[in-house]
Amino acid sequence: MIELERVAYTYGGAELFADLSMTLAPGSFHFLTGPSGAGKTTLLKLCYGELIATSGMVRIFGQNTREMDRDQIALARRRIGVVHQDCQFLDHLPMAENVALPLTVSGRQEEADEYLADLLAWVGLSGQASQLPPQLSGGERQRAALARAVIMSPEVVIADEPTGNIDWEMSQRLLTLLVELNKMGKAVLIATHDLNLIRAAKTQVAARVLRLRGGQLQAAGSEL
Amino acid sequence: MSGWTSVLVGDPRADRMVPKTGFTVQLTVFSSAAMAFLAVFALALSLATERLADRWSAELARTSTLRISAPQDQIAAQTEAALRVLQTTPGVGSARALSDDEQVALLEPWFGPDLPVASLPIPRLIEIVEIGDGFDATGLRARLQAEVPGAVLDDHTRWRAPLVAAADRLRSLGYISLALIGGAMAAMITLAAQAALSANSQVIRVMRLVGATDAFIAGAFVRRFTLRAFAGAGFGAAAGAAGIFFLPEADVAGGFLTGLGFEGLHWLWPLAIPPLAGTVAFVSTRTAAIRRLKEQS
Structure with a gap:
């Protein structure tokens, strides 16, 4: 569904990450974690076409984002549900x-x-x-x-720090909703700092945890 | 839906995405109303000068004057000779010598009412009215030179041409004014649209996040500005037409300025101003929106 192949992204002359690869398959559940400023939000934006990779290839539903025009990106976004940390509503x-x-x-x-x-x-x-x-x-x-x-x-749900501003009880409720969606066959990608949320999720679903650090994306170890 | 259909029919839920508040609302309505008001007057000026040019051209083209300047004792004889020549000249419908009273009336604005015509060496004037394609002025002059030495033919060409040219220039100025008004309206609406697009960058970001295409986003702004411009121009055009309607009648006060206005079917012209203003707003807002959306991508 969404594939990143040897992707690099440079912002303001500084390379945020390089040679980064990742695949979101149907029905998969991924957590993306890492320190602040590591580029989690940027990586998510690459996944739904808000940003274009400096090099490498990002494919959304088989289409290379670099070759997509704005309307094609808009149409692809209708197949991707995005939850922002600051929600972004029309007030x-x-x-x-x-x-x-x-x-x-x-x-x-x-x-x-x-x-x-x-x-x-x-x-x-x-x-x-x-x-x-x-x-x-x-x-x-x-x-x-x-x-x-x-x-x-949508076929994919991407959430950026969805529990960043809410209490634990509400985080659990939100997690339950995301797990339910995953069980319906949606691919889910959540960027979070909240290790407790990740641990709670792993008791409910086969979630894969990726850590973004120093421009590299690694599978997190058993400590999670 | 095509651009115009979507503007006219609209989509209430899509329209609601852009907040209705903001100074751009008043700016667009006010500038459209003001420009439409001015456009009505520019239009009236253009049409009035067109009528004036036509009238001057037609009236002056159909008449000529023959002036008999001769010693007093020969004036009557030369006048009769000139009238005989004119009666046999093709293209002359009628010719008659002005009476003393008529000549006094002509001179009265310069010399006052009690002009002693009999004691002054005033030439006799003959008014000629043309028919058909008119007469051959060169040929007539040649005949008069031979038969009536004191006759001078004035076919009004010398002073008709600058008058008609002046009226034509006034008409052109009116049309240029209309074009400038349209351009100024486009500029103001473009500025207002750009201000609205800047003020609503968060709205645009959210619309993009949920999968809105550029055409959809631009449409929400274009429809709003087009309808505002149309409404403002409707108000301005109505006010302008009312102002023209209540101008003094030309035949009451006289003069060119009091003849400024519409006649007959020309009263329908102001109805074209709101749709034209809407078109200007549609094009300028759409151009501004597409350019801004491209910049923000």
Whole structure:
């Protein structure tokens, strides 16, 4: 689905990483960990085409991102659900409309009426549908972002520090939702510092943990 | 959907993605209204000068004047001789000598009402009205030179040409004004659109994150600016047309400026201004949006 082959990325003259390879296969579950500034968010952005590799090849659903135009990237993103650490909502729209944004931009608004209520119930936000994003708590925003990420039934879900701003109980709830998605056959890639979250996930799913450090991507050891 | 159809039909949920607040709303509506208001006057000026040029051209082209300058005791004889020549000249419909009263009336603006015509060596004027393609001025001059030595033919060519040229230039200035107004409107709407795109960079980022294409993102802005420009121009054009409608009538006050306005079907022209303003806004916003989205990628 998403393949990185000998990828390098340079930012501001400094090489963030080089010769990095990774494959996200259908139904896989990956954690991406590493120190702050190691390039986790950059790596995720390469995976959904927001950034283009300096060298090497990133293929999204078989297409080389360097050869894709902006509209092709946009169409590919409809098959990838992304949960940002800061959620990124349109603050002037109610939460339900924010969750339905991927359907709206795809011209499939009528499906929102069909799925939205069930999806909001699934993430436990049925009562907050009409609230604006700034009125929601951190955990509610993260769950709303997850709902938005999956409303198009994407093949891949990518989450960047999804539990960074929420308490442990809410982290567990969010993890449960991501594990459920993985069990539906979605590939999941989560960037996180939260080792407890990784340990909790490994009790529920066969997750692979990758550590990004010093520009290299390595499989994490048994300490996790 | 095609560009124009999507602008007219729209998509309420897509439109909601761009916040409605911001100074660009007022700026677009106000500048469109102001420009449409000015455009109505520029249009009225162009059409009025066109009518004026046509009228001057037509009126002056159909008449000529023959001036008999001779010693007082020969004026009557030469006038009769000139009238005989004119009666046999092809293209002359009618010719008549102005009476003393008519000549006094012509001179009255310069010399006052009690001009003693009889005691002054004033030439006799003959008014000639042409028919068909008019007469051959060169041939007529030659005949008059032979038969009426004191006759001078003025076919108005000398002073008709600069008047018509002046009216033509005024009309051109009106059209240039219209083009400048359109250009200024495009520039203002482009600036407003760019400001809106900058102010909504977070909105654009989120739309891209969820898979919006450039055409979809641009469409949300283009539709809004086009409709605002259309509405503003509608208001401005209506106000301008009302202003023209309430100008004093030409035949009451007289003069060119009071003749500024529309006649007959020309009143339909202001109706074209809002759609034109919408088109200008559509093109300028779409160009600005596509360029900005390309820069932000």
